[in-house]
Amino acid sequence: MPETRHGGPLLQIYVIVLFLLTGASAEDEQQPIAQPDFAIYHTKEQILEEVDNIAKANPHIMKVENVEYGDESSDPPYRANMKVVTVEPGGHTRDHSRKIRLLLNYGEHGRELITVEVALRLLQTLADPSAELEMAERWREAGMPDLRATLHNTVFKIIPMENERGREIVEEGALCERKNGRGVDTNRNWEVHWGFKESDYDPSEEFPGEKPFSEPEAAALLALATQFKPHVWMNVHSGMEALFMPYDHLAAIPKGATAQATLEVLEKMNNISCGGRCATGSGGKSVGYLAHGTATDYMYDRLKVPLSLTWEIYGDNDAHFNDCFRMFNPTTREKFDEVVANWANAIFVLLELLPAHPAIPTARNLGRKVEAGGLLPRGALEAVKEAKVERRLGSAMHMSMHSNMTDSARLGEHLFGIPQARKGLIGGVCVVAILSLGLAVMLKGYVTKKRTRRRRLQSV
Known part of the structure; x- marks a missing residue:
């Protein structure tokens, strides 16, 4: 008896497509699901x-x-x-x-x-x-x-x-x-x-x-x-x-x-x-x-x-x-x-x-712009008084990013951009000058506040 052929070209195309889809599905399944690497990420x-x-x-x-x-x-x-x-x-x-x-x-x-x-x-x-x-x-x-x-x-x-x-x-x-x-x-x-x-x-x-x-x-x-x-x-x-x-x-x-x-x-x-x-x-x-x-x-x-x-x-x-x-x-x-x-x-x-x-x-x-010789914005005076407290990154693995600048030099660089070679001397002078200026501003503010209060009382 002659051999019987089932399907023909359409069946062959169907088989090929099915094979490709099955292969793609198997490939997706073989792709591992990514997991968090906590050597890179933090918990x-x-x-x-x-x-x-x-x-x-x-x-x-x-x-x-x-x-x-x-x-x-x-x-x-x-x-x-x-x-x-x-x-x-x-x-x-x-x-x-x-x-x-x-x-x-x-x-x-x-x-x-x-x-x-x-x-x-x-x-x-x-x-x-x-x-x-x-x-x-x-x-x-x-x-x-x-x-x-x-x-x-x-x-x-x-x-x-x-x-x-x-x-x-x-x-x-x-x-x-x-x-x-x-x-x-x-x-x-x-x-x-x-x-x-x-x-x-x-x-x-x-x-x-x-x-x-x-x-x-x-x-x-x-x-x-x-x-x-x-x-x-x-x-x-x-x-x-x-x-x-x-x-x-x-x-x-x-x-x-x-x-x-x-x-x-x-x-x-x-x-x-x-x-x-x-x-x-x-x-x-x-x-x-x-x-x-x-x-x-x-x-x-x-x-x-x-x-x-x-x-x-x-x-x-x-x-x-x-x-x-x-x-x-x-x-x-x-x-x-x-x-x-x-x-x-x-x-x-x-x-x-x-x-x-x-x-x-x-x-x-807003507060005044921070410039050499200018008034500090509100709150900066407190930062000057706390200059002994350096900014730190907090973690031992990041501590290498810190410099060894003195407190006054760090403050000078951060607020005024003073060159590295002059940080020690100029930084110290700046801190003293700023503290003096701050005291004068505070006294002036106190006097002004009293005068303003008095004027308001008189105008009521």
């Missing part, structure tokens, strides 16, 4: 210890608050702790109303470890006068204003790790977890457009909670922002490269000159810090989906924070859907260092661009 406990060490070593410019909020009505009760680091490069002041105020939030989603590393690097940079001076000189060479003057008129509130409970879950092995310790996405728990669900809504990713501000993490941030009244709110995430402004729940940016100025700032930052790669504009238009109940939309709409921003600092578009660590975090030391350095430095780029924004207080409404 949660290491990060929090480093933050404490940096702040304790720099009490004249930094302080840490441990904010604890809880929901005792839940079963079991749920509590969350959040570190908030206040940084004033010009020295602590009681009144922040005359300073540029930035509220910077990192680590809102547990799986985004790289954002927390950027926060740590930023704190290390702010604690190191030589790094700050190098940054200032770099900008001066580029023809930009004096960065040190802006820094000394700025106060930061930095949350290095908002979602500590979620981070614990990730370190236990659930590398795709973004929600908090009881399964709520705190970036869907804010009141603006809360609870709206798109057709592709996935509760495993973005469950918004039972009601707005049900989560201690969101409630703590709300209380902090309400009290601090920042000019800039920045929520730092990973998953792509983007510089977003409101809105997240609409595919459009707000109208008006302030919003347009914010967009211009982001476009300049895209060229400087992102090589033109970053998406800019509305998150709702650029990210590919609408997000409801986000912190950034609330900060802008309800708290009227003029520059309400979301930064996305890294993403691996080729990572498998289940390979979450690779998707959201660099896996090599080289890429880790590049991302961390770039986005910590990007804060200083933002600072250079802020004074031109119409919503930022003008220079005459």
